[in-house]
Amino acid sequence: MNLPLPLYRPAQVRDMDRRALTELGLSGYELMGRAGAAAWALLRKRWPQARSIAVACGPGNNGGDGYVLARLAKAAGCRVQVLVAPGADPRTPDAQRCARDWRAAGGVTRIFDGDLPAAEIWVDAIYGLGLTRAPGDATQAMIERINATRLPVLALDLPSGLDADRGNAEGVAIRAQATLSFIAGKRGLHTGPARDYVGEVFIDGLGLPADVLQGFDTQARLYRAENLAAGLAPRHANAHKGEYGHLLCVGGEVGMGGAVRLCAEAALRTGVGLASVATRREGVAALVAARPEAMTHAVEDADALHDLIRKADVLAVGPGLGQGPWGRSLFETAALSGKPLILDADALNLLALHPRELPQAILTPHPGEAARLLDCSNDQIQADRYAAVDALVKKFACVIVLKGAGTLVGAPGEITAVIDAGNPGMATGGMGDVLTGVIGALHAQHLSRFDAAVFGALLHGAAGDIAARVDGERGLLPSDLFPHLRRMANPE
Template identity: 55%
Template sequence: MNTEFASLLHRSGCLPLYRAEQVREMDRRAIEERGIPGCELMSRAGAALFAVLRECWPEARRVGVLCGAGNNGGDGWVVARLAQAAGLEVTVVSLLEPERLQGEAARAARDAVGAGVRWQPFTGGLPEADVRVDALLGTGLARPVAGPWAEAIGLLNVSGRPVIAVDVPSGVDADTGAIRGAAVRAEVTVSFIGRKFGLYTGAGSECGGERRFDDLGVPSEVSAGLVPHGWLAVPGLVTRWLPRRHRNAHKGDFGHVLVVGGQPGMAGAARLASAAALRTGAGLVSLATHPVHAAIAAAERPELMARGVADAEALAPLLARAGVIALGPGLGQGDWGRPLFEAGLDSGLPLVVDADGLNLLAGAPRRCDRWVLTPHPGEAARLLDRPVAEVQADRHAAVRDLAVRYGGVAVLKGAGTLVSDGETVAVVGRGNPGMGSGGMGDLLTGVIAALRAQGLTATEAALLGAWVHAEAGDRAAAEGGERGLLASDLLPWLRRLVNP
């Protein structure tokens, strides 16, 4: 393992994620060093995908398979042969004539055609099907998709029929999750041998749909010496990192979070962060907010110690009693917020910095190893002085760059939230579009601060906090739907999730 964080993730049962090149190396080792024939691996891949297809769509009678070149297309031909043998009506649409295929893919196509599978060249249309298999492009995507390939992808996406993708949806960069020109939006993706990082963040997490994995019976030893490109967080982190509390514990054992924010007209953000810190288990939570908001905050949440602070001098006594600072929700960047921001940075305490705290930091960059930074892509773009599109095109690189440039731990929010210490990157494979509403980031700030206050390290608090926050969003959405999901809807779920 290349860092202490990576070792922690490995010991905690997190799942390794790889780049496409690394998985190809694992495939080579399986064939050349473990003696598993390439045709056998292709047969296993096709069988694994067909089994998932039957599981997900047991009533399907017509299967349409779109095949391209290379092993991805070969897997598709195997699926077609198996579907034919199962008595289904199968049609292969191939973007490359079967006789032009090479290696194992050519053999798979010959076997399928020999078994009676019908095929036709792609001429701008797709035959009727109950479910379609995307076997167009695999992990070796070298340039943006264009021409007939892009046309076929577009037809798949508007066909109104479910799509199951082989290994990675065509057009998705397996390393970054970015869309290369055009990409299939699959209901299910079955990935093989090694999990691809790009399926779990950015557009890849959307295009992949439900992600399944099959190691095809390849021994895990084929990954020896390959440093994972990232790690996928697992639910077991909660029980590993949040042990049962001792019966004789008291509030002082669980830390004191100080939330600093809430300029005039922006009271809600700091109050949400404070509520999240309370529901995540901090022993004490104080709120330093503008005097105009203090009374209503205290009345709304009696457990919260709300104090009106007019300036940095008034903040000093609160800093002296706090253990962790959540700095930035609703803070503003003006004459009230800026001095409080500087006082928080000068306190020497662990920090979770969000919202206006990040905007102030972007205006006056500095390094600190005591903080967790929690930007969304727009804030990350300002911190890194690059376009948002560039951040989203390679979220892995962006989150690492944030931690390297600013120190501490960076959390890049969005689809497939990422956490990095500057070397190792972890992925939170939870969350949903309903969480794209005001106040969600403020909750995350409070969650991470509360976990930090309870004794977790910065990396542990950041990753577990992001996972709990995203899972709470999924539970709340399952209960009432994604549209209209409010940040406050997550609060009851936060409490349940930190009490497994």
Template identity: 50%
Template structure:
């Protein structure tokens, strides 16, 4: 899902609450902000579901529930058939949320307690105003049951709009707290929450829309938690080449990997590096793979390497190393791993190279590490669930411990360098197939060879890889192969 028109900065829930407070302190009443938020939701409904008549609004307590009551009132006044199903007794509401309920009731909106069962059997659209950004523990009880019922209705074709954030989604991390609403549209307010764009966020949010509700300028001076990357610098980083340039001007990538039975991984990585513009690409692999692979792709230079000493001439000629695709963890793998790290060349490490790094940790500033959550967990001495529950913290911890630039793969891939974190949202579920990570490694290594900095190569490489996957998925996500990315990659790197 493209988010080109949205702000780039992503904030924590605490920051957004402080922005809200500053705006109110600056003279905008809280109920005015609530009404603006509801109006933004109604505008989204008019745009996405202009003909829907039967709408149920699920309301919790607090301001998120208050937003829901105002949405219901506005829809009712516009002639829609609206019902509020509340999970918190209106008499327990306070402040602006209580005002919102009172105004909805006065306008004639039907407000009844949610009692479970098949409450949404006749609903055409659900508005989720159950739980806001303050949720910090797994949902339970009636809220969990209501979310499950909403998701069941969504599965049978009922539309779902989430107010500010899908209920059950952690605003700061994108983790699903037990169970989260699956929305078609999420309308976010004041500032974008970081969790909407990584982890379970992209799957739960659907299309993200945004309204700052007229927040005061002072509210936007808080530092962002992360930043969305959209390759606005693509044309600058990959400018047209001078007419007198030659292959030696565009770097030499050496891919090291392909232990017994895994030659395809190194080959995929190498071809990706060539497709994004590396001038020369060599592959150090098992002898059994070299001849066959060279025949299949003669533009790549394959060398059979059985001893680490045989790697030295190849290391001397390379400008960038891609270490790990199909490398394995055998004695051969460990010897090549040690030789590559000792060579002093800029490098990318992926796959089993990362698993070997986890057992022989060290820190460098000139490398790019590309772990998936399982590999990240091994590098941190943690577990996959913990990494996924705190993706931003995990990415920062990896960068702090190992240095360089870290690419934490997954839905909403994170790129961390020092304290800075960037989020990339290109890509699709069809890319969950063998070889995709090897292609990403080759893309980033190929960009490093063309003298992009590690951070630029990682950010742009992740964006290109995902965008190529999106273009390749035009014929469908199922059955998408890693090699399908090569043609769109070539087009993308020639803007």
């Protein structure tokens, strides 16, 4: 069974590095040799035709890794040039030794003067894990020039300028096509702004034994499409619809009936036993015509909702709900019902007006909704998405799905999940309604709140990725996910 990838904070990885040096008797120079060799192997595999390589080296051990790669590439017959910012000569003894090896092999190091050498590919070995500030002026100018070339970049350990813990950049950062992360996965490389910089992320343990990682608490877990089978067990032969739950979708104010229809159909495509819809009278006929499998009811007030709530196992509240008197009434009735809740869209906006703990709920905010729930700015949410999830979990005492690039799922007592699925084509109205239906369907099928949120977000993102591969990201519709949801919900 494929397991999610454990992710750590940068300080933990630095401690792992020190453990390798002290307990295994390895030298920093030897680890740099392994890192440089691993990076050179990846470069050859990823860009096998490249013959002209430029390596930007910094003053620390990350720069030492770059000098090793440069020497190996030169030995293989490539044209290699090393570039450093003014005043960025190697400062650590091990990096200095790697630079001497480079010079002994006939290599030349050039000082950045505003111009860049010609190359087919760049290697970023400027900054490692220790950087928590914006790059200096000269290095910033060099990074901007490298980015402006639009050439492929391989980043060693992380793109220089990126915060490997929070996933944001205080200033300019390298935009890489691939990142080779050493020793263990870093949590900041997989969510939020970082996704604009890292490209495809690879991890190389540098040949260190597994016990180097022992004793370090996992800070997050990265879930990929291949992990779906662990949460979506096949059905037994004698199954009946009652075993797979009854989801009630509440929403569809006048003019917004499409949102609740998307939610209900997503639930059905994800395998819920029964899907009901509580919506405005004006929307009933259209929804029945479009999706007769969803049992649709005209609900004009809270009294009419009570009987539907009683029959349902899980409530999905918010798609097209609105914030008028009708939406407010239905939201409060659902929130007070004691039934498991999936809250999205206007249900979240109504909750933000009167915050309370909802331990039976799964909240699915995008960054803007999260900012309203925490009474802060969108920028503050994106600057540290892990901290935002933790704050939401603490405030509402429930499962939180913070949507966006590298969706995060947090819950009381659980290790945060990072969803490595989804694409920019999914940044369109209605995708959240589909996600609400997917998560609601899995919770109704007896997955725990946390597992329903994790595997629901993963299934939703994986289906979106397949849909984007078929016809491209731009123009992707939420309903384009439906056939792929069904396919991905039945992993072999």
